[in-house]
Each structure stands twice: as C-alpha cells, then as structure tokens.
Amino acid sequence: MGLFDFLTQRSKNTASTAKSRLQILIQQERSMRGAPDYLPMLQRELLEVIRKYINVDTDAVKVAMHKDGDNELLDISVALPDKAAPAGG
Structure with missing residues (x-):
C-alpha cells in the first residue's frame, strides 16, 4: 500500500x-x-489616459474600493513596464 x-x-x-x-x-x-458602478469605467478611462504617454497592457490598471473604518479608500494600482516606451511609437 x-x-x-x-x-x-x-x-x-x-x-x-x-x-x-x-x-x-x-x-x-x-x-x-458592494463596489460602485463607476469603478470599471474609471479603470478604462485611466488606462486610456496612461496609454497616451506610455504603452501598457490592458490589465496594467487596477482600481478597487476599500473601507478603513468610516472612510472609503480608492486604491489605484498601475503596473508600468520596466522600460517605458512612448505611446504611439
């Protein structure tokens, strides 16, 4: 066995x-x-703005809402590439 x-x-x-x-x-x-409805739209718009200046992947921007006691915190995380290549080039 x-x-x-x-x-x-x-x-x-x-x-x-x-x-x-x-x-x-x-x-x-x-x-x-429980997240607000605008978070996915905010995430897309942030990605569009960042892409004007730096080429990043679609999943480079993460947006989340957290509670800290009575406060709500907006957590925005952007994963930038090692070597930032200019957008449009």
Missing part, C-alpha cells in the same frame, strides 16, 4: 489548494458586489 499512499496524499493537497483558490475567488466576487 505504501506505493499508492503518495497518490492519496497528492489528491488531498490538490483538493486543499483548489478549495483555497475557490475561497479567494468567492471572497473577491463578494467584495466587488
């Missing part, structure tokens, strides 16, 4: 990993439900 023990152990680790990933996805989905 020792030969097959590694298969069952691997399955448990895989199941545990899949469960963790699913929990993260569900948590992310729940957090987006």
